[in-house]
Amino acid sequence: MAGDSRASANAAAVLRAVLEHGPVARSGIPPVCGLSPAAVSRQTTGLLRSGLLRELPGPGGGLGRPLVPLDLNTGAVSGPVTAALHIGVPASTFGLVDLRGQVLARRALPHHGLDPATLPQAIARQLRAFLDEYDTGRPLLGLGAALGGWVRPDEGTVVRHEALGWRDRPLAAELSDALGLPVRLDNHARAVAAAEILFGHPDARRSLVHLFVGNVVDAAFGIEGTVHQGPGAAAGDVAHLPVPGSRTPCPCGRTGCLQATASDTALGAEAVRLGIVPEPSVSLLVDAAATGDPRADRLLRERARNVGRAAALLLDVFNPAVLVIAELSSLLHEGYLEEIREAAAATKNAAPAPPAPRIVTPHAGPAVLPCAAATVLLDPLFRDPARLT
Structure with a gap:
């Protein structure tokens, strides 16, 4: 079993090296993954056989074809x-x-x-x-x-x-x-959070907090490449995180809870009440703002400020290298992301680094x-x- 575990760890090291640095020649893999050339050769052979890696057209090489580039197999025919x-x-x-x-x-x-x-x-x-x-x-x-x-x-x-x-x-x-x-x-x-660590912002591999704002509002925390789950996988429930300055009633009996204040459900209902959209849809609200409706823009900016104030609390508690916000309007329009950053900066207390550069949207954008x-x-x-x- 020890040998199997070691082989799996070595294969993972090679696969991650190619993910982060590929296309890369075999000779370029040992310096970035810490394995010997012989170990890399063994693992690349297995990964090529499994279809996870592929050889790309490139210059020839000597023994072991060290200059033939390797990459993840994303080929249109054989790529998993x-x-x-x-x-x-x-x-x-x-x-x-x-x-x-x-x-x-x-x-x-x-x-x-x-x-x-x-x-x-x-x-x-x-x-x-x-x-x-x-x-x-x-x-x-x-x-x-x-x-x-x-x-x-x-x-x-x-x-x-x-x-x-x-x-x-x-x-x-x-x-x-x-x-x-x-x-x-x-x-x-x-x-x-796992997608950001695997494919996204390099600093996310050190530490990140992700705040998801949709009909459900929740969060995740990752450090050194691992997303924390907590006992019973119950970590990340921030629905009742207090939003500084919010007096919105929550079904829990308190006021100012994040989900009651900033969720898509709450925002959509308010947009319908104000006559901005015919049904409680944040997508329709974003479209209305994009076509120049000032009421829609005000509502989205108010939500962005509330998200920013909540984000500031997460920054204070965790002080991550990156705070990722998945929220529709800021995914589609940079101005709402700036509103989140400014509100976080105005609410910021403890962590020494300025929050704005560390607050980002997911790398995949609308395909998040x-x-x-x-x-x-x-x-x-x-x-x-x-x-x-």
């Missing part, structure tokens, strides 16, 4: 892909993602009229049709799935999702049975959800490539 699923409250998002986290195809499935009790079955049917439509013969590794609420990834169970009314639901097993695929499941805030969901499956693969071989 991962199915991705994010389950939101108003809609689900499907994706097909390669080994570099690039989203090759995606589609939304609105939940209008779908019963939450039978939603997984409806999702599986539509996801199967999506995968069949985009099937080009490339190996399909499985499905990475993410959603809000309390999720236990080791069990594949949704412990609690308030908006969908789910309790102790074995969602991974349900999806796996319906699709005939291996499925890994996690909370979407942790999934975005399928990229993060795929990472639920890809991250374990990069940690132990033997699970595929």
